Amino acid sequence: MPVVGSGLPLRVQNHSAGGGPNVRYHHIWMPDVSTGLFLSNEKFMTECGRNASNYAGWLKMVNGIDMSLARGTILPWNGRLMYIVGSCRPLVPDYQADLLLYRNNSLVETFTSFFSSVAGGYTYWSTGAGAGVTYSAGDRFAAYVQHVPPPQNSVDYPLIRAFFVREYA
Amino acid sequence: MAIRANGVQFRQESPAPNIRGNDEVFYYLYDPNVDKWLSVQMETITLGRNASAYSGFLRSVNGILTTASFGPDIPHDGTLVALTASATNTPNNIGIRVYNNGNNIFQTNWASQDFSISTDVDFSVGNLSVDIRADIVPPTKPNYPIVQLYAKWRL
Numbered sequence: 385m386p387v388v389g390s391g392l393p394l395r396v397q398n399h400s401a402g403g404g405p406n407v408r409y410h411h412i413w414m415p416d417v418s419t420g421l422f423l424s425n426e427k428f429m430t431e432c433g434r435n436a437s438n439y440a441g442w443l444k445m446v447n448g449i450d451m452s453l454a455r456g457t458i459l460p461w462n463g464r465l466m467y468i469v470g471s472c473r474p475l476v477p478d479y480q481a482d483l484l485l486y487r488n489n490s491l492v493e494t495f496t497s498f499f500s501s502v503a504g505g506y507t508y509w510s511t512g513a514g515a516g517v518t519y520s521a522g523d524r525f526a527a528y529v530q531h532v533p534p535p536q537n538s539v540d541y542p543l544i545r546a547f548f549v550r551e552y553a
Numbered sequence: 554m555a556i557r558a559n560g561v562q563f564r565q566e567s568p569a570p571n572i573r574g575n576d577e578v579f580y581y582l583y584d585p586n587v588d589k590w591l592s593v594q595m596e597t598i599t600l601g602r603n604a605s606a607y608s609g610f611l612r613s614v615n616g617i618l619t620t621a622s623f624g625p626d627i628p629h630d631g632t633l634v635a636l637t638a639s640a641t642n643t644p645n646n647i648g649i650r651v652y653n654n655g656n657n658i659f660q661t662n663w664a665s666q667d668f669s670i671s672t673d674v675d676f677s678v679g680n681l682s683v684d685i686r687a688d689i690v691p692p693t694k695p696n697y698p699i700v701q702l703y704a705k706w707r708l
Contacts, residue, residue: 409584409586409587409591409634409670409705410582410583410584410585410586411582411593412582412593425593426593426595426705427595428595428596428597428703429597430597430599430701435672444603445599445601445699446599446600446601446605446612446614446699447600447601447602447611447612447613447614447615448603448616449601449602449603449697449699450603450697455641455697456639456699457599457636457637457639457666457699457701458639458666458667458668458701459637460635460636460637460640460668460669460670460671460703461635500575508637521668521670522668522678524639536688
């Protein structure tokens with residue numbers, strides 16, 4: 385049901401889309417004024433990385449589980465990837481690498497030079513990436529680092545955190 | 554203080570237990586389906602095991618092995634509202650047991666990797682851990698299992 389408080393329209397409702405009939409919990413949904421979508425107020429995060437220098441390849445989840453194709457965690461609701469933030473610990477001054485995002489074994493988006501010394505910072509943040517990527521309950525995401533020569537070096541010790549929200553549809 | 558708007562009740566409260574005084578305040582929403590006040594905010598806890606055909610307690614960041622009485626520390630009382638379990642082999646049998654301060658608070662057996670969004674399991678401040686078992690028939694142990702727990706704070 386829509387709720388209006390201080391001019392802010394909210395929707396408080398449980399969510400059947402993508403979840404079947406057994407959804408119990410009520411959630412607050414906030415309108416995205418740019419898209420008209422109702423997105424959940426709660427975000428949730430998953431992180432992965434690689435404890436290696438000059439690395440290109442799949443990132444790893446908790447306990448070192450490789451996120452190669454057909455791996456990665458399952459997301460339990462329909463929703464959207466809001467953004468990915470990434471950091472690294474560069475050992476050399478010149479590094480550049482793309483971040484490739486896979487959903488259910490298929491490449492869905494390439495974030496060009498996600499890790500890059502060209503950005504001028506010790507740590508590169510990408511706060512807008514991934515805003516358009518949608519997912520359905522049961523989907524799995526995986527992330528891959530792709531070396532972009534030149535310069536000669538790929539990224540050292542990459543660590544990314546992806547923030548998701550649910551979508552009322 | 555409960556605020557009612559169009560039949561929806563909110564509360565703005567410090568969590569239980571309150572370890573930060575009035576510094577920490579959450580919004581809670583009354584959910585009649587489970588008759589509980591649960592936070593709008595949700596937390597995610599991820600555990601896994603980088604091994605094939607695995608049974609046993611999962612590991613936390615950097616390979617820290619959890620036990621029934623040792624796992625990621627949880628600062629407030631809460632409720633598990635969803636969980637997912639994935640593996641790399643198909644089919645796989647995943648028996649999941651969740652522990653809170655040494656007590657088994659939840660268990661289920663899934664015939665394959667799956668997720669649940671109707672979980673309603675309370676836990677108390679302390680720690681959470683997850684034990685993976687493959688003791689159902691046929692006992693195909695999961696490869697490289699990852700479990701994610703989704704929790705809301707509970708008043």
